[in-house]
Amino acid sequence: MTETPAAAPRVIVGVDESETARWALSWALGEARLRGMELLVVHVAPVPPYAAAAGVPGHGAACGLREAGGELITRLLAELQEGGGCGATRVSGMTLLGAPGDALVRLAREEDILVVGRGTRGPLSRLLRPSVHRHCAAHARATLVCVAPPTIGRLTVPGAAQERPLRRRPWWRRHEQDHTGG
Template sequence: MRRVVVGVSGTPGSLAALHRAAAEARVRDAQLWAVMAWQAPGGGLGSRGSCAAPVLAQCRGAAVERLRRLLDLAFGAEPPGVALAGVSVRATPGAALVDAARGCDDLLVVGAGSRARLRRLVRPSVARYCLAHAACPVLTVPPPPLQADLDAVHRRNLWHLPLDARELAP
């Protein structure tokens, strides 16, 4: 069975990618796999031996519940119109997506993420990782227009800049 694999993190960009992946799955008559990657407290490799089994079980349960909520938020009462599978994986996001979309008939859909230089230096790009390592076609979805507005509000709050009421008027 063909699959369309999409990364889900809860950002507006990942929700846009999820909707685009659902549309691609309908066109291709494929299954839709929504993949959420998670890591134990403390991050990557150093945390593998440092967390007890109950902590890892709680982290996995929290990731599964978050994925469930995000899929409900994205599709609501109306299903996407294709077979949907939610997958929670303990891994870095890029590695989890590349591993999930390993078939040559698969399609991997990822959000393009932020284009800010500072953010790219601090946080590696999942889309770039997938483009470099995937064995199947990769579709990158640009951030929705709302993302730029959210980033502007975040910068304003970070720098404690006053709000100009004229910016609120259309």
């Protein structure tokens, strides 16, 4: 009986048009470089509800969605090249059709690292488009990394930790004069 060699682990990153996906892609590239792993950039085009209700989308619609995903991956990788390049890291791209969370979970093997962006959306947006990172957190066998974009509160300024924050008076006392002599 001959065993097939196990495929090498990969860093798989799910991308879309969002800024959060760009942060996730940058993080995934750094991790792939650090570990000497292949980077697989994946765009999953959600099937439009009207097409899903009618069954499998027609050949023309599927090709159009995949072409748009391929163009997105090409554009994102070109941005990476401009910003310092992918170096010696092996990078490949893949476009799929379906539910993004489900497709990423099925694609990622146990030894892979799955990277997704984690944005902040409201309840209505999550109702209309389910959260990919939550689906992956619940179902992925691979190591999952959810990358959130930095916020102003997370950025630090040297020396700012020693300074005391400004204290503002409550709104109901702002009209009062400061009679402490200073």
